[in-house]
Amino acid sequence: MPQNIAPAWIPVALSTDLPVASVIPARLKTASLAIWRAQSGAVSAVADRCPHRGMRLSHGFVRGEALSCIYHGWRYGKSGNCLAIPAHPSLTPPEAIRVATYRAGERDGVIWVSAEEVAADMPSNEGFVGLRSITLSATAETLAACIGADLIEDAIDWAIDGMRARLLTAPSGEDGALLVHLLIDSSATKAQKIAASTALETLRRQAEAAANRGEAA
Template sequence: MPLESALVWTPVALSADLPVASVIPARLADAALAVWRAQDGTVSAVADRCPHRGMRLSHGFVRGEALSCIYHGWRYGKSGRCLAIPAHPALTPPETIRVATYRAAERDGIIWVTASQEAGAVPAHDGFLGLRSVTVAASPARLAASLGGTLDGSVIDGTIGGVTARLLLAPSGEEGVLLVHLLIASGAADAGKIAASRALEGLRRQAETATITGEAA
């Protein structure tokens, strides 16, 4: 199954990688996103393009409950509406000036985004916690084979570094490259976390080498 069709909610980042009052770039299969966390901890996702002159909003900054564009400082609220234009401080921006928004949610230490208004509950991965994210230039099948794990849609279950693990796959925005979030059993000791993190590097090399040498994906 193509990765895109396995995803209604896309795991775009780990919660730990988006501190309070920060913004990061992220991806859906067909959209570049700016994902930001307000001062109150709320996560929002918007199109990564400022409606003014097209600057990437993921290059911007967060103050309080608003995301500001780095170029001319237009400020956007959680609804996507433009709240302020610094060059015209007396102006209340018309409601029509807004950036496209996406539904965003957090669960089990993972940030999820969907473009669908009909999407149901956010996927649950109880018993796991997010450890780190990497990009891997390999197909889902090749990655699963390299791990010796089981691929089900956009999820691979297996063992890595001696720890029970789950890999969540998402588009990276680059053809043939996956964004891979490593989750491990939530009870894992620190030594297990270190071992799993190191083993992920080895897994990446193994999966990418297998792809490059032309083994069947």
């Protein structure tokens, strides 16, 4: 089992960013993942490196219930096992050929992953819908300080012009980048969603400026 991400649920994407039969990359602090959704709708997470020649599996494609590598077409199932090798169609791939898997699931429009068995359920964000995700160069603490709100379990509740919003944060990459998902009250109008998206851009500039000044590290 991969050991290089924390044993907790980490928000890696919004459900709307992963349509049926697609794959996207997700960069965590010390791990690069490929997150994919099968035709059935099930979400899986694997290390973003094909065991064959190291190609990024997030560059691959999904057919049915399998993720295929774009390079030589090796096909992997949800449990990470190699299902087929196109160059050797009569070969049953050995069990040893497999890509590392992470626990993955979705709740209330957010896709979560974990490297280990997590006792708790994925966090609830009932009543919200995912609006957009961004990365920025500041810490979650700096972000919370700019809003004047508390950072609780990597989430920040935020009122944008009286509308309920929430930021979910996760360290992304090794360069101190922060992945931020903006959720907004499910009753928000189109105009309120546009305003919230604009507010997030403003917040990004404020947080990065504060980080550059060395405030709220």
